[in-house]
Amino acid sequence: MMLKIVLSCVLLLAGVSIAAFILIGRERSWELIAGSPDTGQYDFDTAQRSATSNDALACSPGLCTDPDFEIGAFDDAPAIAIERLSQRLLAADPLARRVDDRKNPAKARFVTHSPLMRFPDVIHLEARAMPDGRTGIMAYAKAQLGESDMGKNRDRLKALLGKP
Numbered sequence: 001m002m003l004k005i006v007l008s009c010v011l012l013l014a015g016v017s018i019a020a021f022i023l024i025g026r027e028r029s030w031e032l033i034a035g036s037p038d039t040g041q042y043d044f045d046t047a048q049r050s051a052t053s054n055d056a057l058a059c060s061p062g063l064c065t066d067p068d069f070e071i072g073a074f075d076d077a078p079a080i081a082i083e084r085l086s087q088r089l090l091a092a093d094p095l096a097r098r099v100d101d102r103k104n105p106a107k108a109r110f111v112t113h114s115p116l117m118r119f120p121d122v123i124h125l126e127a128r129a130m131p132d133g134r135t136g137i138m139a140y141a142k143a144q145l146g147e148s149d150m151g152k153n154r155d156r157l158k159a160l161l162g163k164p
Contacts, residue, residue, distance in 0.1 A: 026118030030145065037111050037120035037144040038099045044126055044138045052147035056154035058161055060136030063128060068154055071161045073134035078127035079105035081135045085125055086110075089160055096123070114152070120144040121153060123160075137161070 031037070044064055049055055059067045074081040086108045089096055096112040099122075110123040124140045139161060141153035157163075 027113055027120065030118060030120055034120075034145055037122050038109065039122070041100065041107060041109055042124035042126075042140045042142075044124075044140070050142055054146055054149040054153070055140065055142035056157050058137075058139045058157045058163075060130070060138070062130075063136045063138050069158070069163060071137055071139075071163065073130055073132070073136050074127070076135055078129060078135050081127045081137060082106055082108050082125055085137070085139075085160065089123065092159065093156075112156075119146070121149070121156070123153075123156070 044059075049057060049066075057064060057067045058069050058071050060073045061070055076084065082105060086098060089110060090098070093112050095115070095118075096110045098108060099111050100107060100109040102108075106127045108125045110125075112121050112123065113119060114121070121141060121143050124138075126138045127135050128138070130136045139157050141157050143149040143153060
């Protein structure tokens, strides 16, 4: 009898939790649980990578240490390169939204969510003029929740940056 009561309470609590998650909305629910995924611009010069396997880093040669993969430099000026990448990201990902204040046109920051559960991820882009006159790109994507993103952020950056 006691087991039946405990099981009923657990099922009721699970049902109420699922209903609240649906009524509040998936994105808002995760924000209430874990806080805003937007914690400000990633500092490519000093910031540490995630201690878990839920992030990805891509850079043009010489711009960062130990990227997951390198990307070629762009011929556009830094502001134009960031704008083009931003437009490409927004066109490819209907769940992405730009969250930076746009004060620095060589940087952009986006929050996006996984399609089903709406787990939040943040994407940082930064462009820098290279000595050869081209523009180098640095891109960092990180899941806010969990210890592994199963390679989703790496795949996301590869798609954005045109890497096979």
